[in-house]
Amino acid sequence: MPTTQELPDCHLLKPPILITPSGPTPHHALSLSNLDDQKFLRFSIKYLYLFRKSVPPESLKASLAKALVDYYPLAGRLRSAGNTDGSGGGGGDVDQRLEVDCNGEGAVFAEASMDITGEEFLELSWWPNRSWRKLLYKVEAHSFLGVPPLIVQVTNLRCGGMILCTAISHCLCDGIGTSQFLHAWAHLTTKPGAPLPVLPFHGRHVLRPRPPPHASSPHPAYTRSLPSRNDKAAPHADVHRYLQSQPLVPVSVTFSPSLILRLKRRCVPSLKCTSFEALAAHTWRSWARSLADPPASAASSLTPLHAVKLLFSVNVRDRVDPKLPHGYYGNGFVLGCAPAAVRDLVGSNLASAVKLVQAAKSRVDGAYVRTTLEVLEDKAAKTDLAASLVISQWANLGLEGIDFGEGRAAFMGPLTSDVYCLFLPVAEEPHAVRVLVSMPECVAEKFELYMKGFAEREEENGNGNGCGGEGDGLCCEDV
Structure with missing residues (x-):
């Protein structure tokens, strides 16, 4: 802690x-x-x-x-x-x-x-x-x-x-x-x-959006109004407001290249995935599980029926036609959005969550970017944070490689921790990723346990490659 x-x-x-x-x-x-x-x-x-x-x-x-x-x-x-x-x-x-x-x-x-x-x-x-x-x-x-x-x-x-x-x-x-x-x-x-x-x-x-803007269908990452209270199949919880009302503590978990590889191996041979996809899915599941399973003395805004989202930045510089000019200096990302019900997210295996992340990434093409630009033309549109975990990718951007002439940094990171989740580079340890997010104090230890637990359980079972298979459900994902 x-x-x-x-x-x-x-x-x-x-x-x-x-x-x-x-x-x-x-x-x-x-x-x-x-x-x-x-x-x-x-x-x-x-x-x-x-x-x-x-x-x-x-x-x-x-x-x-x-x-x-x-x-x-x-x-x-x-x-x-x-x-x-x-x-x-x-x-x-x-x-x-x-x-x-x-x-x-x-x-x-x-x-x-x-x-x-x-x-x-x-x-x-x-x-x-x-x-x-x-x-x-x-x-x-x-x-x-x-x-x-x-x-x-x-x-x-x-x-x-x-x-x-x-x-x-x-x-x-x-x-x-x-x-x-x-x-x-x-x-x-x-x-x-x-x-x-x-x-x-x-x-x-x-x-610039094409005139006149004509986006009429809802965009998964944005909202113009509060969710309907009549949505009983997948009710929404205002997780963001709940998090802002709680005493928060930062949780930091470092994943070495070998640990990331072990996460990815949990999805093979049925599914190949990137390091980001595996770690994002694992973090999302751990986040949802900890918020849906607080101590008896603490309140929570999540139940198994609640719908939650994973929002993450997707670089679109090469995804639009024509591509953005080399050196484009502005925000060149849109939010990928993966939705799921809590019970489906935590009740299935890691590969299922990875598929949701991959589907969200694959939807981000030129048309998706144009729709985003058109939706944002309406200044009433806002990012849907009510029941979302937002992941910002700082790793693999070269941020840790800055050298003003006296050597690279021994440490780099944010000045503060927030409810937004950061994937950070680890100075002097290439390909490692540090996950940093602030969680309610009452569930912080549980979140950290879920993040680390898959590796500890495998070590106890003497199986460094994970149990594998699509049907492992919660048997090995649980701690």
């Missing part, structure tokens, strides 16, 4: 400054695509990197200024479309369509120090807690629009290492775009005069 040990105080060495592009940049209003402009994405993704050796802040500032020439929207400010007075709008404007005012105002850069070593931090690194937030400068703002798209804090450690934290607006890019930008920044730090290996493409018009 997670440690509650907090980080020591973090001391700002000087007031934060704005890093502006080192060269001229376009000054215009950049419209967001419907994929960018989802309310679901109106937050900043907060990344944390631990490096064993620090890089001089002046070098990081100079290279960031160069990177912002090509990645100039990150130096701009979000605002409501049509609001050109530079104020960014009030809190109510977050319900309107957004755009980026590419004004070159700059990214926030803060320098700090903390009395801790890299090794000491690594001992605490698997379970983020609220004290980690001091590692990223907080911009006080009345609304999301008042927060700059890019905020950076470099914290020097007692051992000579550093923690680099960044907050990047999800409205401007997805995980692929974040990785692309961070690699560009690191590239310019180590090779100041070299051209960027990938130039960003900022035109969001390539994801």
Whole structure:
């Protein structure tokens, strides 16, 4: 279970400054695509990197200024479309369509120090807690629009290492775009005069819905209204609201390549699957089982009859026709959606859940993307989080390979843990995946037990390859 040990105080060495592009940049209003402009994405993704050796802040500032020439929207400010007075709008404007005012105002850069070593931090690194937030400068703002798209804090450690934290607006890019930008920044730090290996493409018009929008059928990942209370065959539970009302604790489980292989072997020979498909299905089943089987003293929002969904990001850069331009810098993903009744999800074997994930992935083609864009043209449409586990894939994006000249990070992950589930890379352990999600405190141990239990049960039975077969049901999946 997670440690509650907090980080020591973090001391700002000087007031934060704005890093502006080192060269001229376009000054215009950049419209967001419907994929960018989802309310679901109106937050900043907060990344944390631990490096064993620090890089001089002046070098990081100079290279960031160069990177912002090509990645100039990150130096701009979000605002409501049509609001050109530079104020960014009030809190109510977050319900309107957004755009980026590419004004070159700059990214926030803060320098700090903390009395801790890299090794000491690594001992605490698997379970983020609220004290980690001091590692990223907080911009006080009345609304999301008042927060700059890019905020950076470099914290020097007692051992000579550093923690680099960044907050990047999800409205401007997805995980692929974040990785692309961070690699560009690191590239310019180590090779100041070299051209960027990938130039960003900022035109969001390539994801404009075809006029007039004509999506009329329901989209599985979105809703415009509350589910019907008369749906007795597969009633809905507002799991998201339930989770938000509970004391949450982060649960972190690392799957080595061998453990992932053992998961995949549970589906052969009848079904071949990818590592993501196997791990996503296993995590979804463990999540549903733990929420549907709480301690007697705790309430739960799930019963065997409830319908639940797995939502996960699917990169569509190569799934649309024509393909998105190389270096496309925006949100280039849609949500794959796999639905199931709780009793069917946990009462069948892993292969059955994997088939649901595969079916959800296969549905994401050009037509699916166009339908998504059309559905999102209606600003009343919102992501259906009521009974959903949302998985965001950070592994296999190259995020762990960032090198500013003093070696790759010894650790990378999010600054905070949330009810959204993250598949994270494991620094210095290629092909391993760390699953991080916050769960209600009353079921956290059970969720962790279900996540780990398949391997422990196999070891007890002396069967490292799993029991296999389509009919194993709960006999070996249960702990």
